[in-house]
Amino acid sequence: MANSVDRAVGIDIGGTGMKAGIVDLANGELVSDRVRIPTPAGAKPKDVLSTVRELLGLLGHDADELQVGICFPTIVKNGRTLSAANVSHKWQDFEAEKFFEEGLGHAIHFVNDADAAGLAELRYGGATDQPGLTVLTTLGTGIGSAFLFDGALVPNTELGHLQWNGDSIEKYAAPTARERDDLSWKDWAARLQEFYDHLEFLFSPDLILVGGGVSKNPEKFMPLISTRAEMRIATHANNAGIIGAASLAL
Template sequence: MAIKTTRAVGVDIGGTGIKGAIVDLAAGTLLTDRIKVATPAGAEPDDVLDAVRVVLDRLEVREENIPLGVAFPAIVKRGRTLSAANVSDAWIGFEAEHFFEDGLGREIHFANDADVAGVAELRYGAAREQAGLSILTTLGTGIGTAMIHDGVLIPNSELGHLQRAGHKKDAEAWAAYSAMERDELSWEKWAERLQWYYRHLEFLLSPDLFIVGGGVSKHADQFLPLLDLSTPIVPAVHRNNAGIIGAAALAVA
């Protein structure tokens, strides 16, 4: 049964940072300042748990009656993490939801980070009432993806790990925002890599809408106009807060 409440806590664990806030569930907006701490080097489970505790302490969240949702950069099935993108390999095959519940002393809802960003855009943003197939991509340390078809999330799509023909590294190693920073690319040069990526998604899936999230989406005017696609492409309404908002929304689902 869904919990009747007007607010929930969302925590978004990423490869470089862990963010959290209290969310207004009716409006899909933050009720508090966003708290952010660095993801611990190596991102081992115990260290990540300690960092989440710091976020919750700084939010002064102590009441167990405030639902808590946690987003994580991995394939998540029934609370278990089956992959480890930009975090320790210790998370592979790990009972992550139980681990966080035991460590925090409370129930949580645990899900893939890109999927919860997709939920935020589905309920409160660019994918709301959108027909057909919408694909949200989060451009950051890696490339997370969420597929939404006629208002229904298709979880754990992991389209950031598509392989490039003739190359050993996958799409996110070539086209994520971290690749732009690593290779010191201009917006124009980075857009050439994004052009390949989104064209490949068009060829494979024939989507009706692309939504671009992640921290770099606040600079969408610098690179989205450089892309030549058949599919409309727009920035995420909730930008880099989408993971927090979606995690909070799923906490009461």
């Protein structure tokens, strides 16, 4: 594959949907259409790999010679996936990076999905040149998080799995909980308030960024949440995972 670092492909694998695009690495912007396919039921490795191939096919020949970054909703260490909250348990302690490389026939870059979103904000968005601790929270199928401290990523923070009444707090406060429990935006924001209160008590961030799928509707819940730290929508919203995964080519 060509070792081009002006553009790269980013693939964001989520618990609900899988998205991909070609990214201009100079400014962190998509230079292709964003393509999306629902995550296959059960999210087993072979089915996810098949969908990744479909996404690359949808991007066309423009993607053929570019480096590929993939982000994934689990703890990722040394290319292995060490958790499996919103995907098949087959990903638990699985050599995922090697699996994708063998399945696609070339090397890839591989990272946690919220960490990829954090890199997008660090390199091209709301956390650029931000001093102190920025916490990015991605609100989607679950709750992801990225710690960005003085310009560096602290990986695999997993704040969605803070314990809350005996379970992961994302089961209580993620957007999927709003849909599952048929909550109004106000009632769901009250749950989110508990999450952010807990986050601030433990970590005292200087800035909180909000990304993920629900960040396209900030007016429905952001005014209902109060934090000590400044809180604002992430610059790249729901494209941050694609952009951050692609940026690993740098």
